[in-house]
Amino acid sequence: MVIKQAAFAGKAVKTLLEEEEVTIDSMSADLNISSQMGSHLKNNRRRMQQGVAKHSLRVYEDAPEYVLALLYEFSDGFTSPVFCGEVIERHRLAMRDHTAVSLKQTLDMFQKVSLAKRPESITAKEQENVENLIDQLIEARCFIDNLNAVLEKEYGISVKKRIRKLSPKWKMEGWTE
Structure with a gap:
Protein backbone atom coordinates (compact mmCIF):
# COMPACT_ATOMS: atom_id res chain seq x y z
CA MET A 1 0.00 0.00 0.00
CA VAL A 2 1.20 3.48 -0.86
CA ILE A 3 0.06 6.56 1.00
CA LYS A 4 -0.82 9.27 -1.51
CA GLN A 5 1.21 12.47 -1.54
CA ALA A 6 -2.05 14.42 -1.93
CA ALA A 7 -5.72 13.49 -1.95
CA PHE A 8 -9.12 15.03 -2.34
CA ALA A 9 -10.31 15.12 1.26
CA GLY A 10 -13.62 16.96 0.94
CA LYS A 11 -15.65 14.16 2.54
CA ALA A 12 -13.26 14.00 5.48
CA VAL A 13 -13.23 17.78 5.93
CA LYS A 14 -17.04 17.92 5.77
CA THR A 15 -17.15 15.15 8.39
CA LEU A 16 -14.85 17.19 10.63
CA LEU A 17 -16.87 20.37 10.18
CA GLU A 18 -20.21 18.67 10.80
CA GLU A 19 -19.40 16.07 13.42
CA GLU A 20 -16.93 18.09 15.48
CA GLU A 21 -18.65 21.46 14.90
CA VAL A 22 -15.41 23.00 13.67
CA THR A 23 -15.55 26.03 11.39
CA ILE A 24 -13.52 26.49 8.22
CA ASP A 25 -11.69 29.38 9.88
CA SER A 26 -10.77 27.42 13.02
CA MET A 27 -9.76 24.35 11.00
CA SER A 28 -7.64 26.55 8.72
CA ALA A 29 -5.94 28.18 11.72
CA ASP A 30 -5.33 24.77 13.34
CA LEU A 31 -3.75 23.45 10.12
CA ASN A 32 -1.79 26.63 9.28
CA ILE A 33 -3.57 27.09 5.95
CA SER A 34 -5.63 29.98 4.62
CA SER A 35 -9.40 30.00 5.00
CA GLN A 36 -9.59 30.00 1.21
CA MET A 37 -7.50 26.80 1.11
CA GLY A 38 -9.74 25.29 3.80
CA SER A 39 -12.77 26.04 1.64
CA HIS A 40 -11.05 24.57 -1.42
CA LEU A 41 -10.26 21.40 0.53
CA LYS A 42 -13.85 21.09 1.74
CA ASN A 43 -15.23 21.46 -1.79
CA ASN A 44 -12.61 19.20 -3.45
CA ARG A 45 -11.22 22.06 -5.52
CA ARG A 46 -7.73 21.36 -4.16
CA ARG A 47 -6.01 18.24 -2.89
CA MET A 48 -4.84 18.09 0.70
CA GLN A 49 -1.09 17.59 0.82
CA GLN A 50 0.33 14.71 2.85
CA GLY A 51 2.07 17.05 5.30
CA VAL A 52 -1.18 18.89 6.05
CA ALA A 53 -2.95 15.54 6.43
CA LYS A 54 -0.35 14.26 8.91
CA HIS A 55 -0.59 17.47 10.91
CA SER A 56 -4.39 17.31 10.89
CA LEU A 57 -4.31 13.72 12.18
CA ARG A 58 -2.33 14.93 15.18
CA VAL A 59 -4.53 17.99 15.75
CA TYR A 60 -7.81 16.12 15.32
CA GLU A 61 -6.88 12.67 16.62
CA ASP A 62 -9.92 12.87 18.91
CA ALA A 63 -12.23 13.12 15.87
CA PRO A 64 -12.40 9.41 14.92
CA GLU A 65 -14.77 9.72 11.96
CA TYR A 66 -12.54 12.41 10.44
CA VAL A 67 -9.47 10.24 10.99
CA LEU A 68 -11.20 7.23 9.41
CA ALA A 69 -12.35 9.28 6.40
CA LEU A 70 -8.96 10.93 5.88
CA LEU A 71 -7.03 7.65 6.13
CA TYR A 72 -9.43 6.12 3.60
CA GLU A 73 -8.72 8.89 1.09
CA PHE A 74 -4.93 8.88 1.58
CA SER A 75 -4.70 5.07 1.49
CA ASP A 76 -6.55 5.06 -1.85
CA GLY A 77 -9.35 2.98 -0.37
CA PHE A 78 -7.16 0.43 1.44
CA THR A 79 -8.49 1.36 4.88
CA SER A 80 -12.11 1.38 6.02
CA PRO A 81 -14.46 4.10 4.78
CA VAL A 82 -16.88 5.86 7.07
CA PHE A 83 -20.19 4.02 6.77
CA CYS A 84 -22.62 6.95 6.63
CA GLY A 85 -25.02 6.02 3.83
CA GLU A 86 -28.78 6.41 3.94
CA VAL A 87 -29.38 2.98 5.52
CA ILE A 88 -26.73 3.31 8.23
CA GLU A 89 -27.53 4.88 11.57
CA ARG A 90 -24.31 5.81 13.32
CA HIS A 91 -25.69 5.22 16.79
Missing part, protein backbone atom coordinates in the same frame (compact mmCIF):
# COMPACT_ATOMS: atom_id res chain seq x y z
CA ARG A 92 -23.62 2.86 18.95
CA LEU A 93 -26.43 0.28 19.25
CA ALA A 94 -27.18 0.27 15.53
CA MET A 95 -23.48 -0.01 14.67
CA ARG A 96 -23.09 -2.81 17.24
CA ASP A 97 -25.93 -4.72 15.58
CA HIS A 98 -24.51 -4.21 12.06
CA THR A 99 -21.11 -5.36 13.30
CA ALA A 100 -22.58 -8.42 15.03
CA VAL A 101 -24.43 -9.46 11.86
CA SER A 102 -21.30 -9.03 9.76
CA LEU A 103 -19.19 -11.01 12.22
CA LYS A 104 -21.76 -13.81 12.32
CA GLN A 105 -21.80 -13.95 8.53
CA THR A 106 -18.00 -14.10 8.56
CA LEU A 107 -17.95 -16.92 11.12
CA ASP A 108 -20.59 -18.82 9.09
CA MET A 109 -18.45 -18.44 6.00
CA PHE A 110 -15.42 -19.81 7.89
CA GLN A 111 -17.39 -23.03 8.33
CA LYS A 112 -18.10 -23.26 4.60
CA VAL A 113 -14.74 -22.31 3.10
CA SER A 114 -11.85 -24.73 3.35
CA LEU A 115 -8.37 -23.28 3.51
CA ALA A 116 -6.74 -26.69 3.90
CA LYS A 117 -5.63 -27.10 0.28
CA ARG A 118 -2.54 -25.42 -1.05
CA PRO A 119 -3.53 -22.29 -3.01
CA GLU A 120 -2.06 -23.59 -6.27
CA SER A 121 -4.21 -26.73 -6.17
CA ILE A 122 -7.69 -25.29 -5.61
CA THR A 123 -10.49 -25.27 -8.17
CA ALA A 124 -12.05 -22.15 -9.67
CA LYS A 125 -15.06 -22.55 -7.36
CA GLU A 126 -12.81 -22.87 -4.31
CA GLN A 127 -10.94 -19.76 -5.46
CA GLU A 128 -14.26 -17.92 -5.68
CA ASN A 129 -15.14 -19.10 -2.16
CA VAL A 130 -11.84 -17.74 -0.82
CA GLU A 131 -12.49 -14.42 -2.58
CA ASN A 132 -15.96 -14.28 -1.00
CA LEU A 133 -14.41 -15.01 2.40
CA ILE A 134 -11.93 -12.16 1.92
CA ASP A 135 -14.82 -9.86 0.94
CA GLN A 136 -16.67 -10.84 4.10
CA LEU A 137 -13.56 -10.32 6.24
CA ILE A 138 -13.11 -6.84 4.73
CA GLU A 139 -16.74 -5.97 5.38
CA ALA A 140 -16.46 -7.16 8.99
CA ARG A 141 -13.26 -5.14 9.44
CA CYS A 142 -15.01 -2.04 8.10
CA PHE A 143 -17.94 -2.48 10.49
CA ILE A 144 -15.52 -3.03 13.37
CA ASP A 145 -13.58 0.13 12.46
CA ASN A 146 -16.81 2.14 12.21
CA LEU A 147 -18.09 0.76 15.52
CA ASN A 148 -14.76 1.65 17.15
CA ALA A 149 -15.04 5.20 15.74
CA VAL A 150 -18.56 5.59 17.13
CA LEU A 151 -17.57 4.20 20.54
CA GLU A 152 -14.45 6.34 20.64
CA LYS A 153 -16.49 9.45 19.90
CA GLU A 154 -19.37 8.70 22.26
CA TYR A 155 -17.34 7.38 25.20
CA GLY A 156 -14.17 9.44 24.72
CA ILE A 157 -11.98 6.32 24.71
CA SER A 158 -9.04 6.66 22.32
CA VAL A 159 -8.58 3.64 20.06
CA LYS A 160 -5.02 4.80 19.45
CA LYS A 161 -4.30 4.69 23.19
CA ARG A 162 -5.97 1.27 23.50
CA ILE A 163 -3.78 -0.06 20.66
CA ARG A 164 -0.68 1.33 22.38
CA LYS A 165 -1.79 -0.35 25.62
CA LEU A 166 -2.31 -3.69 23.85
CA SER A 167 0.94 -3.58 21.86
CA PRO A 168 3.18 -4.97 24.65
CA LYS A 169 0.76 -7.89 25.07
CA TRP A 170 0.89 -8.61 21.33
CA LYS A 171 4.67 -8.49 21.44
CA MET A 172 4.76 -10.80 24.47
CA GLU A 173 2.44 -13.26 22.66
CA GLY A 174 4.85 -13.22 19.71
CA TRP A 175 2.25 -11.68 17.38
CA THR A 176 4.42 -8.58 16.68
CA GLU A 177 8.07 -7.73 16.97
Whole structure:
Protein backbone atom coordinates (compact mmCIF):
# COMPACT_ATOMS: atom_id res chain seq x y z
CA MET A 1 0.00 0.00 0.00
CA VAL A 2 1.20 3.48 -0.86
CA ILE A 3 0.06 6.56 1.00
CA LYS A 4 -0.82 9.27 -1.51
CA GLN A 5 1.21 12.47 -1.54
CA ALA A 6 -2.05 14.42 -1.93
CA ALA A 7 -5.72 13.49 -1.95
CA PHE A 8 -9.12 15.03 -2.34
CA ALA A 9 -10.31 15.12 1.26
CA GLY A 10 -13.62 16.96 0.94
CA LYS A 11 -15.65 14.16 2.54
CA ALA A 12 -13.26 14.00 5.48
CA VAL A 13 -13.23 17.78 5.93
CA LYS A 14 -17.04 17.92 5.77
CA THR A 15 -17.15 15.15 8.39
CA LEU A 16 -14.85 17.19 10.63
CA LEU A 17 -16.87 20.37 10.18
CA GLU A 18 -20.21 18.67 10.80
CA GLU A 19 -19.40 16.07 13.42
CA GLU A 20 -16.93 18.09 15.48
CA GLU A 21 -18.65 21.46 14.90
CA VAL A 22 -15.41 23.00 13.67
CA THR A 23 -15.55 26.03 11.39
CA ILE A 24 -13.52 26.49 8.22
CA ASP A 25 -11.69 29.38 9.88
CA SER A 26 -10.77 27.42 13.02
CA MET A 27 -9.76 24.35 11.00
CA SER A 28 -7.64 26.55 8.72
CA ALA A 29 -5.94 28.18 11.72
CA ASP A 30 -5.33 24.77 13.34
CA LEU A 31 -3.75 23.45 10.12
CA ASN A 32 -1.79 26.63 9.28
CA ILE A 33 -3.57 27.09 5.95
CA SER A 34 -5.63 29.98 4.62
CA SER A 35 -9.40 30.00 5.00
CA GLN A 36 -9.59 30.00 1.21
CA MET A 37 -7.50 26.80 1.11
CA GLY A 38 -9.74 25.29 3.80
CA SER A 39 -12.77 26.04 1.64
CA HIS A 40 -11.05 24.57 -1.42
CA LEU A 41 -10.26 21.40 0.53
CA LYS A 42 -13.85 21.09 1.74
CA ASN A 43 -15.23 21.46 -1.79
CA ASN A 44 -12.61 19.20 -3.45
CA ARG A 45 -11.22 22.06 -5.52
CA ARG A 46 -7.73 21.36 -4.16
CA ARG A 47 -6.01 18.24 -2.89
CA MET A 48 -4.84 18.09 0.70
CA GLN A 49 -1.09 17.59 0.82
CA GLN A 50 0.33 14.71 2.85
CA GLY A 51 2.07 17.05 5.30
CA VAL A 52 -1.18 18.89 6.05
CA ALA A 53 -2.95 15.54 6.43
CA LYS A 54 -0.35 14.26 8.91
CA HIS A 55 -0.59 17.47 10.91
CA SER A 56 -4.39 17.31 10.89
CA LEU A 57 -4.31 13.72 12.18
CA ARG A 58 -2.33 14.93 15.18
CA VAL A 59 -4.53 17.99 15.75
CA TYR A 60 -7.81 16.12 15.32
CA GLU A 61 -6.88 12.67 16.62
CA ASP A 62 -9.92 12.87 18.91
CA ALA A 63 -12.23 13.12 15.87
CA PRO A 64 -12.40 9.41 14.92
CA GLU A 65 -14.77 9.72 11.96
CA TYR A 66 -12.54 12.41 10.44
CA VAL A 67 -9.47 10.24 10.99
CA LEU A 68 -11.20 7.23 9.41
CA ALA A 69 -12.35 9.28 6.40
CA LEU A 70 -8.96 10.93 5.88
CA LEU A 71 -7.03 7.65 6.13
CA TYR A 72 -9.43 6.12 3.60
CA GLU A 73 -8.72 8.89 1.09
CA PHE A 74 -4.93 8.88 1.58
CA SER A 75 -4.70 5.07 1.49
CA ASP A 76 -6.55 5.06 -1.85
CA GLY A 77 -9.35 2.98 -0.37
CA PHE A 78 -7.16 0.43 1.44
CA THR A 79 -8.49 1.36 4.88
CA SER A 80 -12.11 1.38 6.02
CA PRO A 81 -14.46 4.10 4.78
CA VAL A 82 -16.88 5.86 7.07
CA PHE A 83 -20.19 4.02 6.77
CA CYS A 84 -22.62 6.95 6.63
CA GLY A 85 -25.02 6.02 3.83
CA GLU A 86 -28.78 6.41 3.94
CA VAL A 87 -29.38 2.98 5.52
CA ILE A 88 -26.73 3.31 8.23
CA GLU A 89 -27.53 4.88 11.57
CA ARG A 90 -24.31 5.81 13.32
CA HIS A 91 -25.69 5.22 16.79
CA ARG A 92 -23.62 2.86 18.95
CA LEU A 93 -26.43 0.28 19.25
CA ALA A 94 -27.18 0.27 15.53
CA MET A 95 -23.48 -0.01 14.67
CA ARG A 96 -23.09 -2.81 17.24
CA ASP A 97 -25.93 -4.72 15.58
CA HIS A 98 -24.51 -4.21 12.06
CA THR A 99 -21.11 -5.36 13.30
CA ALA A 100 -22.58 -8.42 15.03
CA VAL A 101 -24.43 -9.46 11.86
CA SER A 102 -21.30 -9.03 9.76
CA LEU A 103 -19.19 -11.01 12.22
CA LYS A 104 -21.76 -13.81 12.32
CA GLN A 105 -21.80 -13.95 8.53
CA THR A 106 -18.00 -14.10 8.56
CA LEU A 107 -17.95 -16.92 11.12
CA ASP A 108 -20.59 -18.82 9.09
CA MET A 109 -18.45 -18.44 6.00
CA PHE A 110 -15.42 -19.81 7.89
CA GLN A 111 -17.39 -23.03 8.33
CA LYS A 112 -18.10 -23.26 4.60
CA VAL A 113 -14.74 -22.31 3.10
CA SER A 114 -11.85 -24.73 3.35
CA LEU A 115 -8.37 -23.28 3.51
CA ALA A 116 -6.74 -26.69 3.90
CA LYS A 117 -5.63 -27.10 0.28
CA ARG A 118 -2.54 -25.42 -1.05
CA PRO A 119 -3.53 -22.29 -3.01
CA GLU A 120 -2.06 -23.59 -6.27
CA SER A 121 -4.21 -26.73 -6.17
CA ILE A 122 -7.69 -25.29 -5.61
CA THR A 123 -10.49 -25.27 -8.17
CA ALA A 124 -12.05 -22.15 -9.67
CA LYS A 125 -15.06 -22.55 -7.36
CA GLU A 126 -12.81 -22.87 -4.31
CA GLN A 127 -10.94 -19.76 -5.46
CA GLU A 128 -14.26 -17.92 -5.68
CA ASN A 129 -15.14 -19.10 -2.16
CA VAL A 130 -11.84 -17.74 -0.82
CA GLU A 131 -12.49 -14.42 -2.58
CA ASN A 132 -15.96 -14.28 -1.00
CA LEU A 133 -14.41 -15.01 2.40
CA ILE A 134 -11.93 -12.16 1.92
CA ASP A 135 -14.82 -9.86 0.94
CA GLN A 136 -16.67 -10.84 4.10
CA LEU A 137 -13.56 -10.32 6.24
CA ILE A 138 -13.11 -6.84 4.73
CA GLU A 139 -16.74 -5.97 5.38
CA ALA A 140 -16.46 -7.16 8.99
CA ARG A 141 -13.26 -5.14 9.44
CA CYS A 142 -15.01 -2.04 8.10
CA PHE A 143 -17.94 -2.48 10.49
CA ILE A 144 -15.52 -3.03 13.37
CA ASP A 145 -13.58 0.13 12.46
CA ASN A 146 -16.81 2.14 12.21
CA LEU A 147 -18.09 0.76 15.52
CA ASN A 148 -14.76 1.65 17.15
CA ALA A 149 -15.04 5.20 15.74
CA VAL A 150 -18.56 5.59 17.13
CA LEU A 151 -17.57 4.20 20.54
CA GLU A 152 -14.45 6.34 20.64
CA LYS A 153 -16.49 9.45 19.90
CA GLU A 154 -19.37 8.70 22.26
CA TYR A 155 -17.34 7.38 25.20
CA GLY A 156 -14.17 9.44 24.72
CA ILE A 157 -11.98 6.32 24.71
CA SER A 158 -9.04 6.66 22.32
CA VAL A 159 -8.58 3.64 20.06
CA LYS A 160 -5.02 4.80 19.45
CA LYS A 161 -4.30 4.69 23.19
CA ARG A 162 -5.97 1.27 23.50
CA ILE A 163 -3.78 -0.06 20.66
CA ARG A 164 -0.68 1.33 22.38
CA LYS A 165 -1.79 -0.35 25.62
CA LEU A 166 -2.31 -3.69 23.85
CA SER A 167 0.94 -3.58 21.86
CA PRO A 168 3.18 -4.97 24.65
CA LYS A 169 0.76 -7.89 25.07
CA TRP A 170 0.89 -8.61 21.33
CA LYS A 171 4.67 -8.49 21.44
CA MET A 172 4.76 -10.80 24.47
CA GLU A 173 2.44 -13.26 22.66
CA GLY A 174 4.85 -13.22 19.71
CA TRP A 175 2.25 -11.68 17.38
CA THR A 176 4.42 -8.58 16.68
CA GLU A 177 8.07 -7.73 16.97
